[in-house]
Amino acid sequence: MNIDKDRKINLGSLNKNQIEFYNFATKNINIFLEKPIPEIAKLYGVGVSFVYTFFKKLGFNNSREFIFYLGFNNGEEFIQKMNNQNVDINPNYALHKITKESNIVNRLLLEKQFDKITDLINHITKANNIYGLGFGYSKLAIKDISGLFTKLNITFNLVNNERYEDATRIKEITKGDIVIVYSLRGIDKNVINWTKRIKKLTENQVKIFLITSNTKSQLIKIVDSYIEIDNIMKRIDILDKDLLLSPLNSFIFFNNYIKTLLYIMNKEKYKTIKDFREEMHSWIYEKN
Structure with missing residues (x-):
């Protein structure tokens, strides 16, 4: 300088x-x-x-x-x-402070939307199949939560693993399934187009959930239910601090909340699943 x-x-x-x-x-x-x-x-x-x-x-x-x-x-x-x-501009101090602030806001937001979250979890446990939709960091967040689903014998598919023009999996979504859309900003044209297409193909027979920080997103009018989370990226001002964060942080807090509540609400059933127990033990005790 x-x-x-x-x-x-x-x-x-x-x-x-x-x-x-x-x-x-x-x-x-x-x-x-x-x-x-x-x-x-x-x-x-x-x-x-x-x-x-x-x-x-x-x-x-x-x-x-x-x-x-x-x-x-x-x-x-x-x-x-x-x-x-x-x-x-100590990165360690600043990153800790910003992450803590975002987590507090997320906790308050999720507590306020507890009924919406329990509705999502009930649909997850009852759905024939779960389909995820998201791009970029949103896609990574969906993959994070889907890892748990596979260990709990919950059928999960990522819709946009195919090219939009050649998509076939999207046509498999039927009544009894649910779709979970991740889009922090809620402005990505790909997400909007895919969501519109799913809505049209399923003829409103499939419930679509949206996880976003943008309550004014066009997606709000398309989906059946949305859950608002904090956008940690808005807490960065590069004019003041040279800090770079990942939008994934906002989704991870939400995912952990959902995973925990999903387990608590179905503990008696899930704790008997061998794959799930072995997965958790491998992380805790660092053994295969």
């Missing part, structure tokens, strides 16, 4: 509240070094957007540029401390 130590900033571009925040920053430099921006905003009593707007008005692209500017005006020792400590 190239920062001009002789750089001049235009305080005249700031309003009264922003000038007060600037004064706060110059008197509390260590806070900017030690805490991430969301915590600084909370400490000062403003929203995160207020801080980002403040940076933008002064011509800084992110918090690091602003901190370096403060450092040049408060001695090289401070800059060295920042380079050595770098707490503000």
Whole structure:
């Protein structure tokens, strides 16, 4: 990062509240070094957007540029401390914090939708066949949960393992089956087209469930039931931190919740299944 130590900033571009925040920053430099921006905003009593707007008005692209500017005006020792400590963008701390926040939101969302989730689980246990639909990270999430299904003798098929134009498995979906669609953003045209086609072919005789974070998705009007989950990707701001997360995180929390509840609701039946017991023991005791 190239920062001009002789750089001049235009305080005249700031309003009264922003000038007060600037004064706060110059008197509390260590806070900017030690805490991430969301915590600084909370400490000062403003929203995160207020801080980002403040940076933008002064011509800084992110918090690091602003901190370096403060450092040049408060001695090289401070800059060295920042380079050595770098707490503000510590990946370990930041990733843990963001994941924890997302998990809390997911827990609250799923508790609020408990009736929808138990309905999904009841359909899973009663369905003749379960069909999954999803692309990219969504496809990986479906494969994750389908691993348990196979150990519980639940018939599962991934619909989009075939080309859309040549799809034959989709025509096998009949009354008594269910379809579970995974789409975090709910905007993928492939998912929308496949879901529409399934709806049309099954003539509304097959229940379609959707797992998504986008409650305004076009898919909501097509499916029979949807469950909202948190989109962890919205918690990343690359203007502030160099963090990269996987959308799969949001689905994994949901999958674990479903797996656990599915087992609790059918424990007496599932605990007698040899393949399932052996699978669980192999993970716990690390033995084949």
